[in-house]
Amino acid sequence: MKVIVLGAGLIGVATAYYLWRDGHEVEVIDEQAQPASVTSYANACLISSSRALPWPTPAAAKTVWRALTDSSAPMRITKPFDPALWRWGREFMSYANAHDYKRLTRAKLSFARFCQTELEATLQDTGVDCGYQRDGLLYVCRSDATMTAARGRAALVAAHRYEMRVLTRDEVIALEPSLSSSTVVGGTLAVSDAQGDSRAFTRALAKWLTDQQQRPVRFTFGARAEARMTGGGRSCRIYGPNGELGADAYVVALGPKTRAFANSGWRVTGRIPIYPVKGYSATVPVKDASRAPQRGGICEDSLIAYCPLNTALGPVIRITTGAVFAGDDNGFADADFAPHREHFEALFPGALDWSSPAVEHWACQRPMTPSSLPIIQQDPYYDRLYWNCGQGHIGWTMSCGSGRVMADLIAGRTPSFDLSDMQQL
Ligand SMILES: Cc1cc2nc3c(=O)[nH]c(=O)nc-3n(C[C@H](O)[C@H](O)[C@H](O)COP(=O)(O)OP(=O)(O)OC[C@H]3O[C@@H](n4cnc5c(N)ncnc54)[C@H](O)[C@@H]3O)c2cc1C
Helix, strand or coil: CCCECCCCCCCHHHHHHHHHHHHCEEEEECCCCCCCHHHHHHCCCCCHHHHHHHCCCCCCCHHHHHHHCCCCEEEEECCCHHHHHHHHHHHHHHHHHHHHHHHHHHHHHHHHHHHHHHHHHHHHHHCCCCCCCCCEEEEEEECCHHHHHHHHHHHHCCCCCCEEHHHHHHHHHHCCCCHCCCEEEEEECCCCECCCCHHHHHHHHHHHHHHHCCCCCCCCCCCCCEEEEEHCCCCEEEEEEEEEEECCEEECCCHHHHHHHCCCCCCCCCCCEEEEEEEEEEEEEECCCCCCCCCEECCCCCCCCCEEECCCCEEEEEEEEEEEEECCCCCCCCCHHHHHHHHHHCCCCCEEEECCCHHHHHHHHEECCCCCCCCCECCCCCCCCEEEECCCHHHHHHHHHHHHHHHHHHCCCCCCCCCCCCCCC
């Protein structure tokens, strides 16, 4: 079978790998110049399976109100009158109740565990090196209020078979001595969580697929894909810059741009329930390794995520924060990175060289669905069209598992993971 994958981010490249393993002829198309050039370029690099919690909680109304009214909140809504946001928000709020929270939590945490196992198997089978390190992730608290919430979250995920250790200040500092001059009051260690460079993974896996002797995967870059309905809406065709792309099946893995693709030319499905949620990422060289973190983590008070990475430029720390509902706007200004510096310095003072010309600023959008679970399914109307998108805030963690179940669907097998709780089109 010939399968064309649209999108060479984490999800598209992982999908290409599983399709290749099934013996298909696979081609990947992307409008950028190389893999992992958009959302997968500079995320927080945490394999935070234990953090795979749904965004619509029973307390969501309070979070939404703060997002609308508090310009210093980590989650902000800056385009409140966007009709797409209203549609998305209405469905989001329909899940913000105790029953759905329980159902979505169970589905998301167990899918994340399945996905992490698949990621580890892929790394093992291909030998791809992305600095994967499974030493646990540290969730640090600087106030009694966040410590109480962290205890509650630890109990919740422990009920789903995640090993969580609740730590005192001394225990946190024993694990991460460079936190000793901070005001950390305690934290939690998610024992099976891991870290790794998602850009390095995506690019190395794409190269591995290109280099295969048998059925090498073909990557075409600088090629924008469009969908068009024909025959009065009875069939759907996919076009690249040089005309129609012929294949037996197409997988749409366009991350935050999936909705724009679906609306390109003609509307492919009634609606794609994905809204782009912008986050800001700073990558900063390490100045003093003795003051820098040894493992990745999240500050529960400021919600900055940080991760040590080894790059060609030497050791750096990736720091991300922010969840901004700003429509398609993916721009950023220097001021957007002030919280990164303020909150990271409060934890690890003097570790980083903020004045280095190698500091890199970036903004990218999480492809969020209202339920916070991804869309992994065959299109309800067009047999040859498949959707693998909407992995949201946790697409690095979910990349390989999502690729595997997509390959199951295309092969006509029962999916290796039950997809009944996933977001539906
Ligand atoms: C700030 C931030 C921090 C994050 N941290 C983490 C983390 O620590 N752990 C984690 O698990 N997840 C994290 N995520 C989430 C994760 O990065 C995303 O879920 C993931 O990168 C999405 O991958 P993707 O392949 O769906 O999208 P993308 O990486 O955006 O790939 C989509 C590709 O489609 C291409 N494309 C789009 N439209 C077209 C078109 N019409 N024609 C051709 N090509 C097209 C684009 O060029 C792009 O290459 C984070 C996200 C953000 C924003």
